[in-house]
Amino acid sequence: MENPPGVSGWRAYQDEVARLFRGLGCSAEADVSLQGTTASHLVDLWVGFKDLGLDERWVVECKDYQDSVPKGKVLALKALVEDVGADRGILVTQADLQADAIEAAQTGNVTLVMCEALAELVEADVLEIRAYRLEAALAGLLERALNLAQRFQGPGGRTDLPGGMAMPYAAVMLDLMTLEQALDTAKREAFPISLASGVAEDMGQFIAAVEPRVVEIGAWLRSVEAERPEAPLP
Secondary structure (H helix, E strand, O other): OOOOOOHHHHHHHHHHHHHHHHHOOOEEEEEEEEEOOOOEEEEEEEEEEEEOOEEEEEEEEEEOOOOOEOHHHHHHHHHHHHHHOOOEEEEEEOOOEOHHHHHHHOOOOEEEEEHHHHHHHHHHHHHHHHHHHHHHHHHHHHHHHHHHHHHOEOHHHOEOOHHHOHHHHHHHHHHHHHHHHHHHHHHOOOOOEEEOOEEEOOHHHHHHHHHHHHHHHHHHHHHHHOOOOOOOOO
């Protein structure tokens, strides 16, 4: 990390960017030393959020330069992201970007953004990541539920779940298929969407409403897979 001239002004700029990430539900640690594969690195911000048990980590560099950001800064950030194993690098600036810097960012997991556009960009990207993970989680749970039916299949092809779990299993299957269809609708931005827990007016509300049920279904499936069924889901 290179501090530009005028440290106090740069610090206020860094704090502003950190507050923006925190306001979007992310953690944001400033001036963090990260140990990479080849070297240690001091980064402006180490940003993260956890979703459905998975961590997402971003290196964020705040450049309050008066001159345009050159290609070399982008390449350095790309190398840093790869070295520390981050999911993404973001270079936030108030200055113009050189054409070759923009081109360099397009070939990797680095994003260049003006400070005033950061909130909209990050909010959209976080929702996109969460929607992707939700889709993958639903598909995984449905596959596990179908495998479970085969595992407990009795004579004549009848599914015989232990401990009177047949009705909860049917409810889980119905929920998973309904939620998959609802997610397809949400991805088409066809809001509002009616859910068991209420009405979702946008993707953020939809994900917030659906994720707890996904976690609950996952826990129930684990208990049945271990043949230690818990109480039926309400």
